Amino acid sequence: MENIADKYLKGLIEGGRRSDGRKLDEFREIEVKVGVMKNAEGSALVKIGDTKVIAGIKMEIVEPFKDTPEEGVLKVNAEFSPLASPEFEIGPPSEDAIELARVVDRGIRESRAIELERLCLEPKLRVWGVFIDIDILNHCGNLLDASALASIAALLNTKIPKLENGEIVRGKFEKALQVAFKPITITVCKVGNNFLLDPSYEEEEIVETKLSFGIRDDDKICAIQKYGSKELEFSDIEAALDLAVVKSKELRKLLG
Amino acid sequence: MEARKIVLPGEVVCERKGRKLGRGVYEVEEKILTKFLGVLKESEDEVDVIPLAGVYLPKIGDKVIGIIKGVEVSGWSVDINSPYTAFLPIGEGVEEYVDVGRVDLSRFYDVGDVIFCRVSNVTKSKMVQVSMKYLYTKKLLGGTIVKIFPSKVPRLIGKGGSMIDIIKKKTGTQIIPGENGLVWIKGENVSKVIEVISLIERESHIIGLTEKIGKMLGE
Amino acid sequence: MRKIEVELGVVTRANGSALVKFGDTVALAAVYGPAELHPAHLREYQTGILRCRYSLAPFSVEERKVPGFDRRSVELSKVIRVAIEPAIFLEEFPKAVVDVFVEILQADGSTRVTAINATNLALISAGIPMRDFVVACSVGKIDNCLVVDLNGIEDNFSQADINFAFMPNRNKITLFQGDGQLTKNEIKELISLAKKSCEKIYEVEKGVLSGKYSRQIS
Numbered sequence: 258m259e260n261i262a263d264k265y266l267k268g269l270i271e272g273g274r275r276s277d278g279r280k281l282d283e284f285r286e287i288e289v290k291v292g293v294m295k296n297a298e299g300s301a302l303v304k305i306g307d308t309k310v311i312a313g314i315k316m317e318i319v320e321p322f323k324d325t326p327e328e329g330v331l332k333v334n335a336e337f338s339p340l341a342s343p344e345f346e347i348g349p350p351s352e353d354a355i356e357l358a359r360v361v362d363r364g365i366r367e368s369r370a371i372e373l374e375r376l377c378l379e380p381k382l383r384v385w386g387v388f389i390d391i392d393i394l395n396h397c398g399n400l401l402d403a404s405a406l407a408s409i410a411a412l413l414n415t416k417i418p419k420l421e422n423g424e425i426v427r428g429k430f431e432k433a434l435q436v437a438f439k440p441i442t443i444t445v446c447k448v449g450n451n452f453l454l455d456p457s458y459e460e461e462e463i464v465e466t467k468l469s470f471g472i473r474d475d476d477k478i479c480a481i482q483k484y485g486s487k488e489l490e491f492s493d494i495e496a497a498l499d500l501a502v503v504k505s506k507e508l509r510k511l512l513g
Numbered sequence: 514m515e516a517r518k519i520v521l522p523g524e525v526v527c528e529r530k531g532r533k534l535g536r537g538v539y540e541v542e543e544k545i546l547t548k549f550l551g552v553l554k555e556s557e558d559e560v561d562v563i564p565l566a567g568v569y570l571p572k573i574g575d576k577v578i579g580i581i582k583g584v585e586v587s588g589w590s591v592d593i594n595s596p597y598t599a600f601l602p603i604g605e606g607v608e609e610y611v612d613v614g615r616v617d618l619s620r621f622y623d624v625g626d627v628i629f630c631r632v633s634n635v636t637k638s639k640m641v642q643v644s645m646k647y648l649y650t651k652k653l654l655g656g657t658i659v660k661i662f663p664s665k666v667p668r669l670i671g672k673g674g675s676m677i678d679i680i681k682k683k684t685g686t687q688i689i690p691g692e693n694g695l696v697w698i699k700g701e702n703v704s705k706v707i708e709v710i711s712l713i714e715r716e717s718h719i720i721g722l723t724e725k726i727g728k729m730l731g732e
Numbered sequence: 733m734r735k736i737e738v739e740l741g742v743v744t745r746a747n748g749s750a751l752v753k754f755g756d757t758v759a760l761a762a763v764y765g766p767a768e769l770h771p772a773h774l775r776e777y778q779t780g781i782l783r784c785r786y787s788l789a790p791f792s793v794e795e796r797k798v799p800g801f802d803r804r805s806v807e808l809s810k811v812i813r814v815a816i817e818p819a820i821f822l823e824e825f826p827k828a829v830v831d832v833f834v835e836i837l838q839a840d841g842s843t844r845v846t847a848i849n850a851t852n853l854a855l856i857s858a859g860i861p862m863r864d865f866v867v868a869c870s871v872g873k874i875d876n877c878l879v880v881d882l883n884g885i886e887d888n889f890s891q892a893d894i895n896f897a898f899m900p901n902r903n904k905i906t907l908f909q910g911d912g913q914l915t916k917n918e919i920k921e922l923i924s925l926a927k928k929s930c931e932k933i934y935e936v937e938k939g940v941l942s943g944k945y946s947r948q949i950s
Contacts (some may be wrong), residue, residue: 323795335859341831350803352810355807356806356807358803359804359807362913369913476916478913478914479912479914480911481919482910484814485814486817487818488905489819489905489908492902519946521865521938521941522856522865522901523865523899523901524864525901535782539821539863541902548858548861550857564856564859566858566859567858568767589914597828704871
C-alpha cells in the first residue's frame with residue numbers, strides 16, 4: 258500500500274534527490290572492521306549507514322558431498338534475528354533470509370574466490386568445511402550488499418586452524434585461508450525510471466524491482482538475481498550492470 | 514459448425530478506437546490486449562473477452578444462487594461460490610421489523626437454506642452484500658444444485674432466455690441459473706436437465722447450440 | 733532445445749493445471765483459486781496475493797531427495813513467484829489468494845524454468861486474469877560455446893548459466909538469475925539467445941492451448 262511518505266520519497270527520486278541528501282548512485286558511509294570475533298576463524302563487521310551486519314567464519318572438518326569427494330564444503334547461512342527489525346520474526350529462516358544467503362553463496366562460490374579443491378584433507382572422507390554465518394544486527398536497508406561485503410571481508414580475515422593427529426586445535430592456526438578473488442555484490446534498485454544504489458529501509462519500501470550482481474575483480478559477473486514483483490525492460494539490464502561494475506570497484510577498495 | 518475465435522492472455526486483439534473495454538481485456542497504448550484464455554466478443558461500441566475458465570467474482574446487479582453458511586448477529590453470511598463470502602443484512606432479507614434481541618434469525622433463513630438473490634453492493638475491497646428485496650428473489654425449497662463455469666451461464670440462458678426456455682418447456686422442470694455458476698433445478702426430469710447443462714458447458718462456444726439442444730430434447 | 737511436451741488439465745480438482753516436459757525434466761503445476769485467504773490477518777485489502785510452492789519429488793533425482801522444504805526449494809519458490817507476479821492482475825481479487833503448487837517429478841536440468849512454464853500454463857487454464865504469458869528458459873556457456881535449455885549434465889559442467897523469463901507480447905523481463913563467470917558481452921548475447929528461445933517456446937505453448945480449446949469446439 259502506498260502512503261504519502263512513499264509518494265514523497267518517490268517524488269524526490271524522480272527529481273534525482275534522496276531524503277538524506279545522497280546522489281542516486283551514492284552509498285552511505287561504509288565501515289569494514291575485520292577480526293571482531295575472537296572465537297571465529299575469521300570475522301567482519303560491516304556498517305553501511307545504520308545497517309549493521311556481522312559475518313563469522315567457522316572452519317570444521319566435515320565429510321565431503323558425494324558428487325564432489327575431493328572438494329571442501331562451503332556453506333552460507335543468514336539469520337534475520339528479530340532483534341534487528343520489527344519485521345523479523347522468530348522461527349526458521351524466512352524466505353528472504355534463505356534467498357539472501359544463497360545469493361551471497363553464489364557470489365563467492367561462482368567467483369571461485371575460495372578454491373574448494375585445496376580444502377581436501379582425505380578424498381571422500383574428510384575435507385574442510387567453511388561455514389559463513391551472517392547475522393543482521395540492525396536492518397536499515399541494503400542487507401544483501403552489506404552481507405556479501407561482510408562475508409568476503411571475513412574470508413580475507415580467515416585463518417585455517419592447526420591440526421594435530423587429525424584433530425582441530427582451536428586457537429592455533431596453520432596459515433591464512435587463500436582467497437583468489439574479491440567478489441563484490443551490488444544491488445541496483447529501480448524506482449520509476451531511475452536507478453538507485455544502497456537504498457535505506459524507507460527507500461526499499463518503494464523499490465519495485467532490484468537486480469543484484471556479484472562482480473569479480475576482473476569485472477566478470479558471477480551471480481545475478483532479480484528481485485521484486487515488477488518486470489524489467491531489456492535495456493535496464495545493461496544500464497544496471499554498468500552502474501554495478503563501476504560501484505564494485507569502489508567497494509572493493511575498502512577490503513584493502 | 515463455425516466456432517468463435519479463441520484468444521490468449523497478452524494477445525493484441527484490436528485497436529481500441531474509442532470503444533468501451535470489458536473485464537476480459539486491457540489497454541496498452543491504444544491497443545487492446547486479452548487478459549484471459551477466452552472467446553473474443555467485439556462490437557462497434559465494446560470489446561470484451563469471455564473467459565473459458567475462472568472463479569466467480571461478484572458485481573452489482575448479478576442474480577446469484579447463495580447458500581446460507583452462517584447466522585450472524587445482524588444478518589446471514591452467504592456462500593456465493595466465490596472467493597468472497599456475501600452478507601445478507603436483516604433489512605435486506607426480511608420485510609418485517611425484527612427485534613434481534615428476541616428473535617432467532619434462523620427462523621427466516623437457516624444454515625444450508627438456498628436463496629436466489631441479487632448482489633446489491635460490492636465495495637472496492639470486495640465486501641459483498643446481497644438482497645432479497647427484488648421481485649425475482651426468493652428462498653428456494655427442495656430441488657438440487659449443480660455447478661458450472663460462471664462464464665458459461667449466459668450460454669445456458671441464451672439470447673433473451675431462448676435456451677433456458679426450451680429446456681424448461683421440453684423437460685417440464687424448474688431451472689434457476691445463478692450468474693455465479695450455481696444452477697438450481699427442481700422437478701421430474703432433473704437428471705435430463707443436468708445432462709443438457711453439461712453439454713452446454715462443454716460446447717458453449719458453438720454457434721447454433723440452441724437449435725442443437727432443441728433437437729436433442731425434441732427426440 | 734530439447735523436445736517440449738505439454739499436457740493440460742491433468743489435475744482435475746485444481747482450477748487449472750499443466751504438465752510440462754523439457755526433454756527428461758518433468759514439471760507438474762496446479763493452480764487453486766482465487767480463494768478466500770485464511771487466516772484473515774494475511775489478507776491484503778488492495779490486492780490479491782500469489783503463493784508458490786516449488787518442490788522436488790524424492791524420486792526425481794539420482795540420490796533420493798529428503799522430502800520436505802529445503803533451502804533451495806524455499807528460494808526457488810520465491811524466484812518463481814516473482815517471475816510470475818508481474819503478469820497477474822492481482823489487484824482484481826483483493827483479500828483473496830491464488831495458490832500455485834509445482835512439483836518436479838523428474839529432474840534433468842532447467843527445473844525452475846520448466847516449473848515457470850508449467851505454472852504459466854496452469855494459471856492461464858485456471859482463468860486467472862493475466863497481462864501476458866510468462867515464458868522461461870535457461871541458457872549457458874559450456875566450453876566457451878553459448879547453449880540453450882541446459883540438461884542435468886550440461887548444468888553440472890557449464891561455466892555459467894542464466895535462467896530467464898519474459899513476457900513475449902509486452903517484451904519485459906520477469907526472471908533474470910545467473911551463476912558462473914560471464915563478461916558483459918556474453919550476458920548480452922545470452923539474453924538475446926534466451927529471448928529467441930522463449931519466443932519458440934511461446935509458439936509451442938500457444939499452439940497447445942488454442943489446440944485444446946479449439947478441439948473442444950469442433
